[in-house]
Each structure stands twice: as C-alpha cells, then as structure tokens.
Amino acid sequence: MHTQLRRRSAAVVTAVALLAGCSTTTSGPAPAATGTGTGTVRYAAPGSPSNAVTDPHGLLPGESDVVRMALTYDVLTVPGADGGTKPRLATEWRPDATLTKWRITLRGDATFSDGRPVRAADALFSLRRMGKKAAENFGRMAMFDLDASTTIDDTTFELVTRKPYAEVGKALEGATFVVPEGSDDFGKPVPGSGPFRPTDRGGAQAVVYERNDDWWGPEPPARIIEVRAVPDPQARAQALLSGQVDLAGGVPATLAKQQEGNSAVRLLRRPGATLYPLVMRMDTEPFDDLRVRQAVRLALDRQQLLDTVFLGYGEAGNDLITPKDPTSPATLEQRTRDLARARKLMAEAGLADGVDLTLRTTTAYPGMDSAATLIARQLAEIGMRVKVAVEPADTYFSAVYAREPFYISYLGGIPFLDVVRVALTPGSPTNETAWQDRAWSAELDKALAEPDDTERHRLLGELQARLRDQGGYAIWALSDRLDLARAGVSGVPEGIGFASAFIDQVSLDG
Numbered sequence: 001m002h003t004q005l006r007r008r009s010a011a012v013v014t015a016v017a018l019l020a021g022c023s024t025t026t027s028g029p030a031p032a033a034t035g036t037g038t039g040t041v042r043y044a045a046p047g048s049p050s051n052a053v054t055d056p057h058g059l060l061p062g063e064s065d066v067v068r069m070a071l072t073y074d075v076l077t078v079p080g081a082d083g084g085t086k087p088r089l090a091t092e093w094r095p096d097a098t099l100t101k102w103r104i105t106l107r108g109d110a111t112f113s114d115g116r117p118v119r120a121a122d123a124l125f126s127l128r129r130m131g132k133k134a135a136e137n138f139g140r141m142a143m144f145d146l147d148a149s150t151t152i153d154d155t156t157f158e159l160v161t162r163k164p165y166a167e168v169g170k171a172l173e174g175a176t177f178v179v180p181e182g183s184d185d186f187g188k189p190v191p192g193s194g195p196f197r198p199t200d201r202g203g204a205q206a207v208v209y210e211r212n213d214d215w216w217g218p219e220p221p222a223r224i225i226e227v228r229a230v231p232d233p234q235a236r237a238q239a240l241l242s243g244q245v246d247l248a249g250g251v252p253a254t255l256a257k258q259q260e261g262n263s264a265v266r267l268l269r270r271p272g273a274t275l276y277p278l279v280m281r282m283d284t285e286p287f288d289d290l291r292v293r294q295a296v297r298l299a300l301d302r303q304q305l306l307d308t309v310f311l312g313y314g315e316a317g318n319d320l321i322t323p324k325d326p327t328s329p330a331t332l333e334q335r336t337r338d339l340a341r342a343r344k345l346m347a348e349a350g351l352a353d354g355v356d357l358t359l360r361t362t363t364a365y366p367g368m369d370s371a372a373t374l375i376a377r378q379l380a381e382i383g384m385r386v387k388v389a390v391e392p393a394d395t396y397f398s399a400v401y402a403r404e405p406f407y408i409s410y411l412g413g414i415p416f417l418d419v420v421r422v423a424l425t426p427g428s429p430t431n432e433t434a435w436q437d438r439a440w441s442a443e444l445d446k447a448l449a450e451p452d453d454t455e456r457h458r459l460l461g462e463l464q465a466r467l468r469d470q471g472g473y474a475i476w477a478l479s480d481r482l483d484l485a486r487a488g489v490s491g492v493p494e495g496i497g498f499a500s501a502f503i504d505q506v507s508l509d510g
Contacts, residue, residue, distance in 0.1 A: 039221075039222050039223035039224060039508070040222060040223065040224040040225070040226060041222040041224070041225045041226070041246050041247065041489075041503075041506050041507075041508060042225075042226045042228065042244070042245040042246050042247070043067070043225065043226065043227050043228065043245060043246070043247045043248075043249065043503060043506075044228045044230045044235075044236040044239045044240065044244075044245040044247070044248045044249065045062075045063050045064035045067050045227055045228065045229060045230065045236075045249050046062060046063040046064065046229075046230070046231070046233070046236070046249055046250045047061075047062030047063055047064025047065060047067075047229030047230070047231065048061070048062055048064075048229055048231045049205050049229045052064070052065060052068075052229060053065050054186040054187065055133075055186040056069040056072075056073055056175070056177035056179065056186070057126065057129045057130045057133050057136075057137065057175075057177065057179075058133045058136035058137060059136040059137065060137075060175060062229060062231075063249060063250070063500070063501070064227055064228075064229035064230075065229075066175065066498065066501040067227055067501045067503060068198075068207055068209075068227055069175070069177050069501075070177075070194065070501040070502050070503075070504075071194055071195060071196040071198075071209050071225060071227070071503070071504060072177075072189075072192040072194045072196065072197070072198055072209070073177035073178060073179060073192040073193065073194045074088055074089045074110060074118070074177070074178055074192070074193045074194050075088050075089065075172075075173070075175065075176045075177055075178070076088060076089050076090040076104070076123065076172040076173075076176045076178070077090055077093075077169050077170075077172045077173045077176070078173055078498075078499065078502065079170075079173050079415075079495055079497070079498055079499040080495070080499075081494045081495050081499070082326065083324065083325060083326035083415075084326060085169035085170050085172075085173060087107075089106055089107060089110055089118065089123065089178055089193070090104050090105065090106055090107075090123075090172060091105050091106065091107050092104070092105040093105075093159075093168055093169050093172070095166070095168070095451075098164060099161070099164035099165060099166050099449055099451060100160060100161050100162075100163065100164055100165070101158055101159075101160055101161075102158065102159045102160075102161070102168050103152070103156060103157075103158055103159075104120070104123070104156065104157050104158075104159050104172075105155060105156050106118065106119075106120055106123060106155045106156070107155075107216060108154075108155050109216045110193045110216045111193060111214055111216075112180055112191040112192060112193050113191045113192055113193070113197050113212060113214070114191040115214075116180060116191070117154070118178060118193045119151075119154045119155070119181070120151045120152065120153065120154060120155055120156055120157040121151050121154075121157075121181045122178055122179065122180055122181045123157060123176075123178050124146075124149060124150075124151055124157045124159075125179075125181040125182070125183075126176065126177065126178045126179050127141055127144065127146055127149075127159075127176065128146045128149075129179075129184075130175075130176070131144070131146045137175070138421070138422055138430070139421060140171075140174055140175065140421075142162075142421060143161055143162060143163075143165050143168075143171055144159060144160065144161055144162065144171075145160040145161065145162050146160075148160040163445060163448075163449070164445075164448065164449035165448050165449075166448055166449065166450060166451055166453075166456055167417055167448060167456075170415060170417060171417070173415075173498060174418065174498055175498065177192075178192075178193065179191075179192065193215070193216075194212065194215065194504075195211070195212055195215045195217060195220050195504035196209035196210060196211055196212055196220065196225055196504065197209060197210050197211075197212050202226065205228055205229070206226050206227065206228040206229075207226070207227050208224060208225075208226050209224065209225045209226070209227070210223065210224055211223050211224070217504075218505065220504045220505060220506075221491065221505065221506070221507035221508075221509070222506060222507065222508065225503065225504075225506070228245060233250050233251055233252050233366070234252055234255070236248040236249065236250065236251060237251040237252060237255045237484055240265065240484045240485070240486065241259075241265070241484075243486075246485065246486045246489055246506075246508060247483065247484070247485045247486070247489055247492065247503075247506065248483060248484045248485075249483050249500075250481065250482065250483065251482050251483060251484050252366065252482075253310060253311040253313050253367075253479075253482060254311065255484075256313065256482045256484070257311055259484060263487065264486070264487050265484050265485065265486060265487060266484070266485045266486075266487060266489065267482065267483075267484060268482070268483040268484070268485055268492055269313065269480040269481070269482060270480060270481035270483075270494065270495070270496045270500065271314070271315070271324070271478070271480050271496075272314070272315070272323060272324040272413075272478040272480070272496065273412055273413050273478075273479065273480060273481030273496040273497070273500075274314075274365075274410075274411075274412045274413070274478070274479040274480075274481065275317065275321075275410075275411045275412065275475055275477070275478055275479075276309070276365070276367070276368055276371050276408050276409065276410060276411075276476075276477075277321070277408075277409045277410075277411055277473045277474065277475055278296070278300075278375060278406075278408060278409075278473065278474035278475075278476065279406065279407050279408070279409045279432050279433055279472060279473065280292075280293050280296060280405070280406060280433065280472040280473075280474070281404075281405040281406070281432070281433055281434045281472060282433055282434045282435065282436070282471070282472045283434040283436075284405035284434075286349065286351060286355055286357075287405060287406070287472060289349045290470060291345040291346070291348050291349040292345070292346065292349050292351065293470075293471075293472060293474075294342075294345050294469075295341075295342040295343075295345040295346050295349070295382055296342075296379065296384075296474055297319055297335060297474045298335070298337065298338045298339070298341050298342040298345070299337065299339060299342045299378055299379050299381060299382045299384075300337065300375065300378055300474060300476045301337050301378050302316040302317055302335075302336075302337070302476045302477055303316055304374065304378075305371060305374055305375070305378075305476045305477050306476075306477040306479075308370060308371075308374055309367040309370055309371045309374070309477065309479075310367065310477060310479035310480075313479055313480045313482060314477055314478045314479035314480050315477065315478050316334065316476070316477055317474075317475035317476045317477045317478055318332060318334055318335050318468070318475065319335055319468040319469075319473065319474055319475045320332070320464055320465075320468050320475060321411070321416070321419055321464065321467060321468075321471075321473055321475060322411075322414070322415060322416040322419055322464070323475070323478060324413075324478075324496065325415050325416040325464075326457065327416055327456075327457045327460035327461055327464070328416065328461060328464055329461035329462070329464060329465050330461075332465060332468070339381055339382060342382045343382050343383070346382055346383055346384075351383065352383070353383065354383030354384060354385055355383065355384055355385065356385045356387075357379075357384055357385065357386045357387070357406055358386070358387045358388075358389050358406065359372050359375065359376055359386050359387070359388050359389070359406050359407065359408070360372075360388075360389045360391050360396075360400050360404050360406065360407035360408070361388060361389070361390055361391070361407065361408040362390060362391045362392070362393050362396040362400070362408075363390065363393055364393040364396050364397070364410070365410055368408050368410070369388075369390050371408055371476075372388045372390075372408050373388055375408075375476075376388050401430075401432060402423075402429060402430050402431065402432040409432060412496070412497065413481075413496035413497025413498070413499075413500070414497050414498070415497075416460065416464060420444065423435075424467070425441075426438065426441060432472075433471055433472030433473060434472065435467070435471055435472060437470070440463060440466060440467070443459070443463060444460075444463055446459070447459035447460050447463065481496060481500070486508075488508060488509060489506065489507070489508060490506070490507050490509075491503075491505040491506045491507045492506055493505075
C-alpha cells in the first residue's frame, strides 16, 4: 500500500493505519478458529468497506483493496523480499542500448479466468489505462511514452520510456494489474489471471475468493480466502484473538507487546515498514536556512522517540527517506543527538534567542500526536518554542500535507523512486518539503541512465545521502509492521509496502 494514496480522505487515512498506540485489556490465548479443516483463510486487512473500490488502475485507498486486486489479477513484476524485482507475468525486460526501448516478454501459460490467454496487447492496454488515470494513481506510468509503445507479438511488447530509465523492472512492480484488452466497466467482475477468483458470496464486510485452479503459479494452499476490510487496528486484533479470523494485519503495538508470550498466536514483524517523517518546508522561514534544518535533526533523541511512539518495535532513523530500499546507502554513520552543535547552528542562523513555531500533527495514524508532543519537548532544548496543533484526521492529508511548513507526515514501504516521483519532483503539488535542487534532479536522471546495476545503485545512494543532509526531512525512527496470526498459519508475505499484498500462499497448516 502506497503513501501517496493515503492523503485523499479520512477514509483513506483510517483504512491504512498500520500501527496503533491505543491500549487494550485483552490477553490470554485465542480460541481455536472455527472451520479449521475447510481450507478457508480469513484475513482482517486494513481498509474500509464503505470506501472499497473495484477498479484496479485508479486510486487504491486501503490495503484491503490492494489485496483483493492481487488475488484477482496478475501484475508484471513484484518486489522481492530483498527489495529487488522478481518476475510475475513478465519473465524478462530487456532494454536497447539507449535504455529508452524495452522489450517486455510475458509468460506464455497465463490465462484469464474465462479461458482467454493473457496477451501482450492486454498488458499494454492495462498500462495505458493506468496512464490515463494518472490523476488518481499519482502518475505511476509517468516515465513511459505509452503512445509510442507497441505490441510485437502475443507475448512481447515494446515499452518506450521518455528518457533513459534503467529501473523499468521496478517501475512495473507497482499495481500493474493486467486485465483483458478493452475492459473499462469494473462495476461487475472482470476476468483476471490471478491465483483466486471473486465469488458472489460474502457481503459488505467481506469478499470471498475461490482458488483459481488454472493459475500458472504455485498452487495456493487454501481453497478459499476471505478478505475482511476492517478500518480500526484494535478491531482487527480483537477479531484474531476471538477466533473470527486467522490473520490480522497492522495491529496495535501495545496489544502486540501483550501477546508476545501467547503460544496460541504468532506475532509477525516486517522491519522498517512505517515512518512518521518530520517535514520542514524549505521555502518557508526558518527552514529555508540549512543550518536550522540541521539543528532540528541534531536535537532529536531518536531512541526516546522510538521507545515512546513505537514501543521499541523498530529501529532509530538516520534521516534516510527510504532506508530499506536496496539502493539506500548502508555505510553512513548513525546520526545522534548533539545539543551543543544544534545550539551553535541556531546561533549562526541568527536564532540564538530561539524561535516560535507551530508543529502540526493528527491522530490519523496512532502515535503521530505523541510523536509531535515529544519532538516539541526535545526541540525546546535548543530554543525552539514549539506549539503542537492536533489537526482533524479527515482533513489532515488535504489541508496540511504539502501545505504547512512544519508537520508530522507519513510514509510506508514504498521504494525510493516512488518517493522521488511523488514527493521530490520540483513543481509537483505533492513536493511536501519544497525540494527544488535542479542539480540533484539532473544527477538523478544521470543515475537512471546508468546501465550498470552496481554503479547505478551507488549513484542513487549518493543522492539519498545528499537529501538526508540537505533536504527538509528528519527521519527519527522506523517502526515494524506488526501482524497477528493464529498458531499454525504460515506463508504470510515478508515484504513491506506492495509486497505485503500477495497473500495467495498463506496456509492454515504450517
């Protein structure tokens, strides 16, 4: 599930909450689930039934929406557990010498649920449809010239990029759900080539899927998967503990802590899934001064924030915006608190007497408000008099995000290049820190035109290091994604972000 989708509405904000700081009184073993021998996996996913969508190419507001699409439709490539790209429908993607024309080869044994073969024309149609819905999906296909792209034969097509772009495999990971050519009405089920087929069973609170025995991939262990969209993380956890579901995604940290010794349930952790970046707009005083931004980063007690906000489920941040991306630099020295240096920088910036600021936050994601309160206390030690303003959750990501100069943001599990496209492009309305370094952007283009993987990753890592030191983000901690599963459940995907949506290999029998 992608960050850029989460700012649209209160329903979006509620649907994809991954961690909660609320407490619970529930403890003890979970009752045995009913129907254990039926081959039915019941998943309580972050999402809202009132906000559910059926179109795979537009806005996918909740994790439950992405999970439903991933069961029904195939994508071209998928993120691997190590952050690299793995084939799915596409078995190969080869560029020409210019890195602007890519030959995409599809597997030849994939069929839609109505028996039709999956063709290159279907894949290109689906990408073009995504391109037409750019306003909804935040330009996921912006790097491609889809009008110039063409089919070659039934299993190959040529994909043209607007400029040299060596990361086409990764660009095809994100929600590139393939539908039959000509499909446009998703008010009723459209044939997919995914591992499951939607049924007419279930209701407003759940969607029931039956295994597609004609799927080309490894046979799913479960005959039936039931996806329940549950917006409240506490309610998802309670559904697991009461035996109503077998897997609960994104449960509260406090409840997870209580269940650590419960042999009837498993606590599943995905490291580095969630960040609450501290945003400082670089076009607004006092954050237009690099020394002030540096002072803020040096004033943060990262371990205290990690322990307080995420209850220690995670790791201290080092101001890298996507630290789990495979291109992220791994050898940077950990940034630690240095109040003396921070005060010196404040004085050099002409703020020896301090400054009055308003830090905006919300309760949209549990712990955002407590993070802001603690940050305000820490910044007071370098003369920043910070007033915390808790804004309404239903308008936060439309009224505050990419508008206010100082606030707590949200980021979860998307690759560095997706963050670039959404939040680091000069002129973009979602460029929340007002990052306008044209030289940096030019060097990004140069890095993406580098054909050697090792060298390209090095260049991208250097760009992230510069952003870390000069940009408008302070990344103080990364939290784990916490799921609860009934004992014996296995096959839960290990990746973060989009990778977590592929639940087709979940088994009840270990």
